[in-house]
Amino acid sequence: MCVGVPMQVISIEGDQAMTEVDGVKREASLMLLDQDVKVGDFVIIHAGFAISKLDQEDARETLALMRELFTPELLG
Amino acid sequence: MDNDLILLGHGSGGKLSHQLLDDLIIPQLSGAPVAGQNDAALLDIGGTRLAFTTDSYVVDPIFFPGGNIGDLAVNGTVNDLAMMGARPLYLSVAFILEEGFSKRDLSLILASMRRAADAAGIAIVTGDTKVVPKGKGDRIFINTSGIGALEHGLRIDGAAGRVGDKVIVNGSIGDHGIAVLSAREGLEIDSGIRSDSAALNGLVGELLALGGGLHVLRDPTRGGVATTLKEIAIQSGVTIMLHEESLPVSAGVRGVCSILGLDPLYVANEGKLLALVAPERAGEALQIMQGHPNGRGAAIIGEVVESSSGRVLMETSVGGVRGVEMLAGEQLPRIC
Amino acid sequence: MNYLDQFRDKGVVKGLAQRISSLTKGRGRPLTFMEVCGTHTMAIYQYGLRSLLPPEVRLISGPGCPVCVTPNGYLDRAVALSRLPDLIITTFGDMLRVPGSSSSLMEERAKGADIRVVYSPLDAVRIAAGNPQKRVVFLGVGFETTAPTIAGSILTAKAQGIGNYLVLASHKTMPQPMAILSADPELAVDGYICPAHVSAIIGADAYRFLCREYRVPCVVTGFEPTDVMQGVEMLVRQALSGQSKVEIQYSRVVRWEGNAKAQAILAEVFTPFDADWRGIGALPGSGLRIADSYHAFDAERAIAVTVEELKEHQGCLCGEILKGKVSPFDCPLFGKSCTTESPVGACMVSSEGTCAAAYKYAI
Numbered sequence: 001m002c003v004g005v006p007m008q009v010i011s012i013e014g015d016q017a018m019t020e021v022d023g024v025k026r027e028a029s030l031m032l033l034d035q036d037v038k039v040g041d042f043v044i045i046h047a048g049f050a051i052s053k054l055d056q057e058d059a060r061e062t063l064a065l066m067r068e069l070f071t072p073e074l075l076g
Numbered sequence: 077m078d079n080d081l082i083l084l085g086h087g088s089g090g091k092l093s094h095q096l097l098d099d100l101i102i103p104q105l106s107g108a109p110v111a112g113q114n115d116a117a118l119l120d121i122g123g124t125r126l127a128f129t130t131d132s133y134v135v136d137p138i139f140f141p142g143g144n145i146g147d148l149a150v151n152g153t154v155n156d157l158a159m160m161g162a163r164p165l166y167l168s169v170a171f172i173l174e175e176g177f178s179k180r181d182l183s184l185i186l187a188s189m190r191r192a193a194d195a196a197g198i199a200i201v202t203g204d205t206k207v208v209p210k211g212k213g214d215r216i217f218i219n220t221s222g223i224g225a226l227e228h229g230l231r232i233d234g235a236a237g238r239v240g241d242k243v244i245v246n247g248s249i250g251d252h253g254i255a256v257l258s259a260r261e262g263l264e265i266d267s268g269i270r271s272d273s274a275a276l277n278g279l280v281g282e283l284l285a286l287g288g289g290l291h292v293l294r295d296p297t298r299g300g301v302a303t304t305l306k307e308i309a310i311q312s313g314v315t316i317m318l319h320e321e322s323l324p325v326s327a328g329v330r331g332v333c334s335i336l337g338l339d340p341l342y343v344a345n346e347g348k349l350l351a352l353v354a355p356e357r358a359g360e361a362l363q364i365m366q367g368h369p370n371g372r373g374a375a376i377i378g379e380v381v382e383s384s385s386g387r388v389l390m391e392t393s394v395g396g397v398r399g400v401e402m403l404a405g406e407q408l409p410r411i412c
Numbered sequence: 413m414n415y416l417d418q419f420r421d422k423g424v425v426k427g428l429a430q431r432i433s434s435l436t437k438g439r440g441r442p443l444t445f446m447e448v449c450g451t452h453t454m455a456i457y458q459y460g461l462r463s464l465l466p467p468e469v470r471l472i473s474g475p476g477c478p479v480c481v482t483p484n485g486y487l488d489r490a491v492a493l494s495r496l497p498d499l500i501i502t503t504f505g506d507m508l509r510v511p512g513s514s515s516s517l518m519e520e521r522a523k524g525a526d527i528r529v530v531y532s533p534l535d536a537v538r539i540a541a542g543n544p545q546k547r548v549v550f551l552g553v554g555f556e557t558t559a560p561t562i563a564g565s566i567l568t569a570k571a572q573g574i575g576n577y578l579v580l581a582s583h584k585t586m587p588q589p590m591a592i593l594s595a596d597p598e599l600a601v602d603g604y605i606c607p608a609h610v611s612a613i614i615g616a617d618a619y620r621f622l623c624r625e626y627r628v629p630c631v632v633t634g635f636e637p638t639d640v641m642q643g644v645e646m647l648v649r650q651a652l653s654g655q656s657k658v659e660i661q662y663s664r665v666v667r668w669e670g671n672a673k674a675q676a677i678l679a680e681v682f683t684p685f686d687a688d689w690r691g692i693g694a695l696p697g698s699g700l701r702i703a704d705s706y707h708a709f710d711a712e713r714a715i716a717v718t719v720e721e722l723k724e725h726q727g728c729l730c731g732e733i734l735k736g737k738v739s740p741f742d743c744p745l746f747g748k749s750c751t752t753e754s755p756v757g758a759c760m761v762s763s764e765g766t767c768a769a770a771y772k773y774a775i
Contacts, residue, residue: 003451003635004557004609005334006415021414022331025266029534031567032560034673042415044612044665045335047504047561048532051674052612052665059415059664066638070427078515081522091753263531334416336531337763389775394425394637396460398773404752 004046006054009039019045087134089298089344090403113234113311115156115294118226125226127162129153132219138185140259142252142270145218146185148346150192150200151275152297153220158277159293159349161232161284162224164196169203169220174213185216196275198222228284236291237312241380242358244351246279246365247272247373249301250329253343258332265335269328274347279370286364289357295349299403302341302388304350305378306402310386312352318378318390318400342403352380415664419636428641429464435648436468444470444600445647446736448590449555449607450477450764451635457773459637469644473769475589475734476607478554478582479506479762481689485722486553486582487512492717493549493580494525499715500543501527502536503551509761513723533565533579540569540577549711552581557609559583559700560674563681566702566709578711583700584687586610587618592692593735594626601736603629603647605640608662613678615670619658627656634662681706690758691731730757733766740770747771 007019007028015031028045030037035053037043043050085092116129133149150167157164169189173182193200251272258267276295283290292312296304301323309316325340333340347370353361358376365371381389388400436443447453453473456462462471475481491512494501501517508518508529521527526546530536533550540548552562562579569577586607593599606619611632619630629650633643643661650656660666678700687699702710727745732738740746745756752771755761760768 003337004612007335008414021334021416022327023268024328024331024335026264026335029564029568031564032671032674032677034671044609046557046609048534049561049564051557051560051609052671054415055664056413056415059418060413062664063418063421066424066428066642067421070424070431070642072423072426072430078519078523081519083518083522085518085753095753390460392458392460392637393420394422394459394461394464396425396463396637397775398457398460398463399775401752401772404772 004044004051006042007045009037009041009043011039012037017043017050019043085404088403090303092404093298113307115159116162116224118160127157127160127224127226128221129156130219130221131156132217134214134217135256136214137256137259138181138215140271141255143273144185144188145216146189147192148273149218149220150189150196150198151273151346153222154196154198154275154277155295155349157222157224158275158280159295160224160226161228161230161280161293162226163281164198164222164224164277166201166223167193167198167220169200169218171203171205172213172217173205173207174215175207175210177215182216192275196277230284230288230290232290232293234292234294234308234311237308237314237352237380238291238354239314239380239382240355241291241352242355242376243305243316243318243378243380244353244358244361244365244374244376245301245324246349246371247347248324248326248329249296249345249348250325250333250340250343252346253300254329254332257336265332267328267332269326269332272345272347274370276347276349276370279365279368280349282364282368283351283361286353286357286361289354290351290361291354292352293349296345298344300340300342300344301350302400303403306386306388306400308350308352309388313383313386314380315382315384315387315389316378317381318388320390320393322375322377324373324375341400355379416636419634419638421638424638425464425641428638428645432469432641432645432648433466435652436466439468442468442470443602443648443651444472445603445605445644446472446474446593446601447605448474448476448586449610450762452476452605452607452633452640453766453769454764455635455637455640457769461637461640463775465644469648471644472736472739473766474593474736475689475692477759477762477764477766478558478584479510480730480758480765481584481691481734482553482582482758483688483690484513484724485719486580487516488722489712489717489719490517490551490580491515491520492719493711493715494520494527496715496717498546499526500539500546500548501525501551502530502539502548503527504553505529506763507551507553509755510758511725511755511761513720533562534568537565537569537574537577540574541572544576547576547578547715549715550577550579552579552583555584555586555607555610556613556678559682560613560678563677566681566706567677569709575708578709578714579702580711581682581700581702583682584689585684585698585700586614587622588695588698589689589692590622591626592695594622594628596735598737599735601628602651603631605643605647606630606632608632608634608665611662611666611670613671613674615668616658616660616666617668618670623656623658629656630658632658632660632662632666634665691734725756728757730759733759740767743767
């Protein structure tokens with residue numbers, strides 16, 4: 001039971017945030033988060049709650065490494 | 077388990093709906109269904125060939141982005157006729173209104189029905205109105221029945237798919253279902269998605285130029301593209317291979333599906349058709365669609381690969397292969 | 413960048429498949445990796461990843477579906493509650509079709525029970541606020557990703573003075589069953605694909621004891637196809653070099669210590685107890701029930717109801733499926749008397765169930 005979607009914080013009001021993915025907006029609760037969140041951050045949303053921040057720098061590094069290490073060999 | 081109960085899933089267009097038809101309704105109402113498994117019945121009256129179809133509309137909410145229950149009722153029945161290649165002629169409309177329903181809302185619905193009928197070139201010629209006590213209905217239910225003229229001699233039939241055929245859709249999938257879902261109270265999703273409800277008879281009229289190269293036409297309404305293709309695969313006795321990367325899905329539909337855990341392949345469409353076309357005519361079919369206002373986003377999404385008992389497979393966006401089944405019950409928004 | 417599409421890169425998936433193939437080529441005994449999260453079960457099927465992996469690597473599903481591992485008795489209590497007057501059942505969509513001893517929530521709804529599917533437990537709190545004359549019971553089923561959200565809903569109801577919101581809790585925690593499965597000599601799991609979001613809450617450290625006591629590699633893996641393939645690649649490398657440690661593939665979200673605030677909220681609202689897992693039996697400290705200080709929100713304690721006699725279904729192999737010992741295709745009922753339209757067991761009907769996934773997506 002783990003489906004969580006990365007959504008971007010577009011506004012914050014107290015414990016609630018308006019978040020967005022692919023142009024779709026939905027409100028989410030920040031009450032479970034132990035990390036500081038600001039507008040522009042990405043969070044993982046599960047059942048209407050943010051459960052964790054998504055570390056964008058780590059994500060970009062992971063992607064870059066994946067693309068570098070795992071390019072399919074062009075077989076003849 | 078209590079097998080006497082009618083469940084919501086029986087109305088979802090998927091497996092349960094088929095079971096209800098096959099096990100209970102068809103055997104009792106007619107020995108051999110005249111419509112077969114197609115969208116309308118084909119009738120021959122003294123040499124004149126007609127298509128005849130009926131549909132009821134119970135959509136909730138009744139007003140949604142991009143339309144309402146009224147134009148849906150007109151376009152839906154026009155499309156069932158169009159899927160046979162028939163020219164829509166006449167429509168009947170029956171209303172079941174709940175006591176307390178707003179006359180102003182009714183007026184808005186009627187106006188949009190008139191506009192939709194005019195746009196499709198179909199005349200509403202007869203109808204009926206009933207009112208049930210408060211609590212015994214749900215604001216408004218609409219039934220529309222339609223008659224169309226079959227002027228082509230082609231065999232456009234769910235069983236006419238052949239190995240090699242290309243599968244073509246006229247635009248983005250999942251728009252209608254997501255528009256309705258987003259508007260439902262309680263989900264509070266701001267998606268900007270509008271229903272794609274539209275009459276397709278104009279587009280189909282142009283596709284008839286494909287002649288014998290046009291094998292199957294069907295509109296993927298309840299149950300979505302997946303369910304409709306599975307039905308066609310079974311009727312035609314073939315395996316269809318879909319390509320996930322070719323499926324046109326708008327960003328907003330993708331976003332809502334991500335959040336709610338839905339699959340766009342199973343979400344209803346109301347302005348889309350699936351065409352199975354002989355491979356040598358596929359390019360022409362695509363051009364015809366893309367040149368028409370109802371087909372700008374048209375794309376080839378798959379092909380018929382072999383004879384079988386009726387399967388649908390999909391090459392996924394990362395190059396794997398998986399099976400595609402018919403919708404089982406209702407599609408429930410899941411979180412996990 | 414939405415951090416989703418980029419992790420669905422076809423080239424990277426293909427490259428990883430090639431790397432895994434070359435690492436394992438010619439192996440006699442295939443490597444068996446088990447995932448223990450229904451979302452992984454679904455992701456692997458939805459992307460057709462098994463068709464990209466070599467025969468030397470076998471992916472199996474464990475007890476990753478929280479609905480499936482919950483014995484019938486819970487569903488029977490929910491059914492009994494739904495028959496009470498002035499009571500609204502609110503639930504995630506998964507639970508609707510799950511068969512209990514003699515009925516399901518879907519059938520009860522067809523007979524007139526007020527049963528509503530919600531996307532978030534906060535929606536259920538809102539329904540309670542809007543229906544003060546009725547009791548609203550939320551079916552709290554899920555692992556450590558979901559349990560904090562239910563705890564959050566209880567705290568929210570308490571803060572807003574909503575006294576008619578209750579939860580029928582059946583939460584379970586993850587690492588314990590993994591230990592049982594590792595101790596099972598029949599299983600021979602060469603590594604675990606550890607859950608993504610459960611780990612975001614409990615932290616990757618939670619799996620260290622498995623590596624220490626059972627010498628089994630654990631890789632905390634994300635849900636996108638490149639994540640899953642990379643997780644498998646990392647497990648392959650560990651298995652081939654005889655290592656057994658915890659690694660985090662899903663480093664953009666999971667931390668070693670997890671989410672301390674969510675953990676604290678869990679500890680505040682829930683108390684661990686020895687829960688019953690379908691197919692496995694009672695596991696010490698593996699369940700979460702509502703703490704005594706929140707007993708007013710506990711539907712099981714607060715609402716007296718007669719529950720029917722428990723009946724397990726004959727021939728149902730859900731228990732063995734959940735331990736990864738039997739594959740759906742080996743179950744004699746699969747696809748015949750047990751289908752998604754008429755399921756015999758939870759595995760076929762939960763949207764994260766192993767059998768449901770196989771039925772829907774297998775080639």
